[in-house]
Amino acid sequence: MSRRVPLEGSFAAAEAAKMADVDVIAAYPITPQTHIIERMAEFINNGELQAAFIPVESEHSAMSACWGASGAGARTFTATASQGFFLMHEVLYFVSGMRLPVVMAVSNRAVGPPANIWGDYSDAMSASYTGWIQCFAANNQEIFDMTLAAFRIAEDKRVLLPFMVHMDGFTLSHVTEAVVLPEQEEVDAFMKPYVHPYVYDTDNPCSYGYVSSPALYAEGKKAQDIGLRESKAVIKEIWKEFGDKFGRYYSPIDSYKTDGAKTLLMVTGALSETAKVAVDKKRDEGESIGVLTLHLWRPFPFEELLEGVAGAENLIIFDRAPTLGGPTGPIIGEVKAALFGKRNDIKVAGILGGMCGRNLEVEEFEEVIDRGIEICRTGEQEMVETVGIRG
Amino acid sequence: MAKNQVKPPLLPKWQEMSFGNILAYAGGAKEYKTGDWRTQRPIVDKTKCIKCGMCWLLCPDAAVTQNEDGTYEANLFYCKGCGICARVCPKDAITMVEEEA
Numbered sequence: 001m002s003r004r005v006p007l008e009g010s011f012a013a014a015e016a017a018k019m020a021d022v023d024v025i026a027a028y029p030i031t032p033q034t035h036i037i038e039r040m041a042e043f044i045n046n047g048e049l050q051a052a053f054i055p056v057e058s059e060h061s062a063m064s065a066c067w068g069a070s071g072a073g074a075r076t077f078t079a080t081a082s083q084g085f086f087l088m089h090e091v092l093y094f095v096s097g098m099r100l101p102v103v104m105a106v107s108n109r110a111v112g113p114p115a116n117i118w119g120d121y122s123d124a125m126s127a128s129y130t131g132w133i134q135c136f137a138a139n140n141q142e143i144f145d146m147t148l149a150a151f152r153i154a155e156d157k158r159v160l161l162p163f164m165v166h167m168d169g170f171t172l173s174h175v176t177e178a179v180v181l182p183e184q185e186e187v188d189a190f191m192k193p194y195v196h197p198y199v200y201d202t203d204n205p206c207s208y209g210y211v212s213s214p215a216l217y218a219e220g221k222k223a224q225d226i227g228l229r230e231s232k233a234v235i236k237e238i239w240k241e242f243g244d245k246f247g248r249y250y251s252p253i254d255s256y257k258t259d260g261a262k263t264l265l266m267v268t269g270a271l272s273e274t275a276k277v278a279v280d281k282k283r284d285e286g287e288s289i290g291v292l293t294l295h296l297w298r299p300f301p302f303e304e305l306l307e308g309v310a311g312a313e314n315l316i317i318f319d320r321a322p323t324l325g326g327p328t329g330p331i332i333g334e335v336k337a338a339l340f341g342k343r344n345d346i347k348v349a350g351i352l353g354g355m356c357g358r359n360l361e362v363e364e365f366e367e368v369i370d371r372g373i374e375i376c377r378t379g380e381q382e383m384v385e386t387v388g389i390r391g
Numbered sequence: 392m393a394k395n396q397v398k399p400p401l402l403p404k405w406q407e408m409s410f411g412n413i414l415a416y417a418g419g420a421k422e423y424k425t426g427d428w429r430t431q432r433p434i435v436d437k438t439k440c441i442k443c444g445m446c447w448l449l450c451p452d453a454a455v456t457q458n459e460d461g462t463y464e465a466n467l468f469y470c471k472g473c474g475i476c477a478r479v480c481p482k483d484a485i486t487m488v489e490e491e492a
Binding site for chain 2: 097098099100160197198204205206207208209210211212215216218219220222223226
């Protein structure tokens with residue numbers, strides 16, 4: 001029997017980590033993530049979770065402690081956002097390179113200056129090359145489901161890679177929605193023990209993080225890259241198993257009203273739900289349009305993208321982080337690169353918006369659609385185009 | 392070797408790289424020849440050596456070893472030729488000599 005309870009996004013992430021029975025949490029508070037780790041501390045204090053909470057002096061230390069805990073065989077969880085995310089950046093590479101399945105919830109937030117606390121994907125996108133599995137939740141139920149499944153995927157012996165679950169700061173983290181929670185026994189039946197093949201063990205010492213040379217580095221990184229790319233099959237397999245067990249299915253790219261649609265609007269995270277309402281309105285007006293929701297960012301779902309856009313003539317990509325001096329937005333640039341040489345016939349428009357929590361209503365998404373279709377028709381677009389920007 | 396890991400070859404293909412850059416044994420640095428970084432080698436004049444052990448203590452690579460007679464010399468498999476031993480020797484018993492090409 002499952003329960004349907006009101007939970008803000010932060011608590012949905014914490015509830016998933018608790019039900020996954022994590023052993024170690026090492027974290028440092030930062031808005032808009034703080035509720036997640038506060039809730040973890042409450043679970044421990046209330047006796048609802050047997051785990052070690054390591055209160056550290058910075059995010060660099062938080063991720064370092066997670067590295068050690070995960071290497072020692074503990075199921076490990078943390079959470080961060082924005083500036084804190086950037087402070088732990090260096091360590092992110094070590095955790096993935098050493099194949100440690102740390103799970104981290106990221107309550108996405110813009111990066112200063114200007115100093116801010118509000119949501120966009122500037123932090124998430126900066127980690128695109130850190131070797132972590134990364135997925136985006138679009139609502140609080142998805143935060144719970146993806147966080148719970150993240151432990152299974154990350155710890156799978158075919159994967160053994162760290163996993164970030166991105167959730168929109170405030171838009172999800174601080175908003176209460178109904179979330180269906182499974183019974184603990186159902187979760188226990190879904191989870192499997194975490195066993196690392198080279199667990200830290202003084203009776204069987206290993207060499208971790210040895211010094212490389214130009215003669216070894218490229219081969220080591222290729223092995224890691226292939227490991228990350230091949231994790232996609234396991235992600236899909238475990239998301240399917242999750243669906244069979246709990247009734248909610250996820251895919252790297254979710255399609256909404258895309259059958260026979262001439263134009264597709266690709267959106268990531270919570271705003272994809274607003275975009276769907278705008279698309280409903282546009283369809284009522286006779287526009288042939290659907291929505292692709294990008295769930296899996298790393299490993300990038302190349303095949304699923306081509307399947308998703310099959311039959312479409314126009315693709316409008318909505319992005320939520322600037323790439324200063326670069327190719328407009330990070331998702332726009334990567335999707336274009338993924339299509340190049342495969343679908344040169346598809347017309348692509350890229351539009352930025354929703355940065356630093358700038359509110360985007362259905363009307364703005366209608367604007368995005370109108371402008372996107374115009375760009376696809378004329379083939380003319382400024383390099384950087386932001387919806388609703390003044391000036 | 393512990394945990395059934397196959398020891399990778401000296402120049403592995405990417406498929407042969409150890410998982411997570413982990414080597415399932417400790418002390419792998421012992422096999423790493425750093426002696427070929429050297430441009431100068433330390434030569435010890437045993438008649439001047441008073442066996443104080445300063446070179447042994449301060450060698451940053453632990454490459455200095457003690458002989459049976461109590462004097463010291465550098466293990467040239469590891470010695471990088473930094474010259475600290477020659478600088479700290481209180482009796483100027485160690486001379487840095489250019490390596491020949």
